[in-house]
Amino acid sequence: MKFRQIASVALSAALLLPTLSLLSGCGGEPAITLRVYNWEEYIDDGGEGSYVYDLALEEGADEDDIVAPSILEDFEQWYFDTYHEKVKVVYSTFGTNEDMYNELKLGNEYDLLCPSDYMIMKLANETKEDGTPYLEKYDESFFDKSDPLNYYIRNVSPYIQEKFETNAGLNTPEGSPRWSEYAAGYMWGTTGFVYNPEAKVEDGTGNFVELGKFLEEHGWQTFVHPAVRNKITAKDNVRDTYFAALGVAFEEELLALDRSADDYIERLTAYFNATDEKTIDRVEPKLMDIKKNIYSFETDTGKADMVSGKIYINYAWSGDAVYALDEGEAGEIDEKTGEIKEGSQIFLDYYVPEAGSNLWFDGWVMTNGVTERGTKKAAQAFVNYMSMPESAKRNSYYIGYTSVIAGENREMLDYTDWLYGVDEEEGEYYDLSYFFGSEAGIYAEEEQRTSRQLFAQFPPEDVIARCAVMDYYREDASERINELWSRVKAEMLDAWAIIVICVTVAAIALFTVFVKFGGKIDFFRPKPKKGYHKVN
Amino acid sequence: MKFPRFTRKTLCIPYAVFLIFFVIVPMLVILFYAFTDDEMHVSFENFIKFFSDPTKLSTIVYSLVIALVTTVVCLVIAYPVAYILARSKLKKKFVILMLFVLPMWINFVLRVNALREIFNLLSRSPALEWLADANYFKTVFGMVFDFLPFMILPLYTTITKIDNSLYEASADLGGSALTTFSRVTLPLSMPGIMSGVTMVFLPSMTNYVVSDMLGNAKVTIIGKFIYDYFGNDWHMGSMIALVLLVVVFLSTWLSGGFTSEENVRGANL
CATH class of the missing domain: 3.40.190.10 (Periplasmic binding protein-like II)
Structure with a gap:
């Protein structure tokens, strides 16, 4: 008993300590x-x-x-x-x-x-x-x-x-x-697809194609393509997934835009920020198709699911893409030898749809x-x-x-070079002058230049040129989009199903009421006073 | 100077304060938001919108179905377990009970995450490939997994408390095992069933962590719906919350009708 008392005093003292130190800190x-x-x-x-x-x-x-x-x-x-x-x-x-x-x-x-x-x-x-x-x-x-x-x-x-x-x-x-x-x-960054380039998918004609090629060919349509059913994820928020659905719905129009026109970026931005009724009518079925085709709506499980190989494609922000690429590359370390276990590495790639994507800050x-x-x-x-x-x-x-930092003396360029650069003979020149100023660039291997971390961190200028910034939904648009999102997320029951279920529930309720009051209507009578018991 | 007398009522003050600030006031705030519009004028628009929108009705009905299925499955699993444990003469039955309750001590998100990984592992085998798509199944499974202890515990407590002489009396009067169960055990364990049902049914309508993680966020139950609406439209979110509150109130009130008060004691955890 004594031990318990001492223990409890000690425990409460220990609990109080942080409070005391907080007080003294003030x-x-x-x-x-x-x-x-x-x-x-x-x-x-x-x-x-x-x-x-x-x-x-x-x-x-x-x-x-x-x-x-x-x-x-x-x-x-x-x-x-x-x-x-x-x-x-x-x-x-x-x-x-x-x-x-x-x-x-x-x-x-x-x-x-x-x-x-x-x-x-x-x-x-x-x-x-x-x-x-x-x-x-x-x-x-x-x-x-x-x-x-x-x-x-x-x-x-x-x-x-x-x-x-x-x-x-x-x-x-x-x-x-x-x-x-x-x-x-x-x-800052873009959004795009992180994918597993080694995975092959059947493209509907019996041929197996590499995912990189598949993505290039199908662009945004990948989201709704049966070949990647249950192997792709979308974001569980209306902003990013609506954006992606716009890409799916308007891909042809987007690709048909004249890239050299002065108003190209304006028109692209207008497409990706459309929230009018007509657009929503066109996007809604696409969103439903996306929901049917994807493995999950995710907010943070996508990275891990990519690395574990559960899914092949993850719609992601470029920074998360870099993270996933790094993680995959790191693999598992063998405790004994300190080396990476064979086969535990997975090399992922990043792709920005040809028709255009999101540029964000x-x-x-x-x-x-x-x-x-x-x-x-x-x-x-x-x-x-x-x-x-x-x-x-x-x-x-x-x-x-x-x-967003370049560095007065281009420190970030040196840093990027340290991370991804190679010697002049081993790689080709990757131009980064748009970000770091004139004649800035590093030498990098082809993979880095076209699909890996360097590409995800600093996409080439022509990729950025086809990316649109999001505007905020103004008043009535906000409601329209949110209603749309709730329609997409909710499972729509047929009217008859609702009626059947409601009737069943009502029947159970009625039955309960019957059992509860058993035909007696004395429910509304005042209860007997304390000390007296009702005799049935 | 006279100090106010310290009575038993004084002990209620902390709870009363808690009740006012964390139950009554928030409830009033929800009520306020549900029946106002953006300009904070009184409006019934959300009310009408809710009941005229098939999406919202669908979702609430779906949640109801998921919750009902979860509850029934939990009951079917938990009752025999509780019954056997309570009636057996095992010396260490406490240990077995602990085994069922033990999962409650492990962080819930961790458990759901583990379950998610198990499902993923299973769905890799060709025979179980359908699991990848069975979002509703996985959601209900997760809920059952999660809420089972809440069903077992109250059942166990009520069944243990049933007086042994009642069974003897039933046997004396020639009641078979089945009759004894249906006329003695079942009616007397009703309070336990009811409190178990309440404790499973209500959270499984709103626990969207399970539906998000196991249903891949493709299953939307009413809790998630409320959360989504609170992202941008508090008034509609409050209205949905209010409707849910009414549903919950009704179901509690109705289920409370099965028991008279003195039997409930101890069964309500």
Whole structure:
């Protein structure tokens, strides 16, 4: 008994300890709290597999000695060293842009968010119910290149900055805010198909073709092609899957567009952002076909299912594609020999449909009120810190996505070269001048140039030229699309089935009522008082 | 100075506070959202829309069917187990009971994920290829797998509590084993059945983690539907939640009718 008492006291003390330390933590010098709200798994978390860790490992450090802190800890340290002020980053994550939007609408306060292009636009255009805007503009001094601490503007790729200043060519109404006023880029990429090039599918005529060829031939139609039934996945969110269904429905029109025309990108963008009734009528059956043909709607299981070989094709964002490609390549390590087990590797490829696909950008935006809360300086410093080439490398290495950072001295080009480049004799020149400026490029093997990580991270200019940016659904469109999505996701029962089931349920209910009251109508009578029992 | 007297009622205050803030207020908020539009004016539009939209009706009926099937399967599996365990003279029956309850101690997402992988493994063999497409089957399977302990436990408790002399009396009066079961055991275990049914039926209408992971998100039950709507239309989402609430209330009220109050004790976990 005594032992138990001691144990329980010890246990409760142990439970209390963290609270105590929290309390004492409050007593220290006042620190600014910067609340950052970012996508899940979208930042360098440190530890095994991070850039710092792997670099140290490559230099021969002992596994147990390596210290690889998360980039957030490093930021806090850097901020203190630079500005001699303490900042505490409170970091939380969201799963979709819409979740994030709802949190904001609810009145949850964050300082810095990382929404995607269309959501940046929605937030910049809308105001809260009390009339205050959602976002706050960046200071003009943030874009001053002469300040050495303005890492963002000094390092960002001119290509990205141009996109942010022109809203990536979206046909926005006159007087719309520009992204660049409210947002600083973080990651960018395309969407496309991750596929297993070794898998062969029967294309309906009895011939087996390689998946790469199959995809080239069928493009978006792959989604609805019976040959890949149950071997392909779509995203479990309306934005990406509606986009894909538009591709399926309008592929012929998209391919027929004149690529050299001045208004090509505008027309392409218009196709991929159509939300009118007529379009929806055409897209709906395609969405139903997609649902029938795919293995699953997924949000995060696609990567693992690709690597395990369960599915052949996964519609994915380019960064996730890189992640899946890396994972597949890593294979399983044999504990004894330390080498990769034979046959455990799987080499995946990435493909962007010929007819066009999605080009997207995620950027940091500050919420309204950062000035009053005194966190604007820290928020901008955070963005600047994340924009240092070193940080960009760390984040990009950790999550697989492509940073918007090019680097003042093209540090990111060197990094890309380090990852994917080969000697001049072994590979061919891969032009990256659109992103890094004139005469930038690396030598890489053919696979990297056409279908693997390098291609996914930095698609060639002609691929990007056929990619459209998403606009946000304006008022009535939003409802139309959501209703469409619920029709797609729900299983439609025939009227007779509904009636039969309803009648059955009603019969059960009636039976229960009968059993319950057994013909007695004394249900509405007051119950007997306490202490008295009804005698039947 | 006089301190307020500490009575047993005082002990209820924490629960009352909890009830107000986490049950009643949220319920009112749902009610408010369900009957307002974007401009926060009172409107019955969502109500009409819900009952005139075949998609939503279909979904709620489908969820109902899935939940019913799950409940029935759970009951069919759980009753014999609980009965045998409760009536047997095994010395270590506690251990066997534990074996059934043990899965509850393992994280639920982990279990569902494991099941998903098992199904995937099975569907690779040609004989079981149909499994890849059987999303409804897998969903119901997952739900049964997940909620079975919730059915076994209340059944076990009620059946153990049945007085042995009742069985003896039944035998004395010439009742066969079947008669004893149908006239003694079954009626007396009704409270357990009812609380088990409630505990399985209600969550299986809304537990969309199972339908997402095992049904490959191609099976949409009402819980997922509500979640999807809360992504962009809170008013419709609240309306669906409210309809579900009414369905749940009705089913609880009806099922409560099988038992008189004193029998329920102990069976409600």
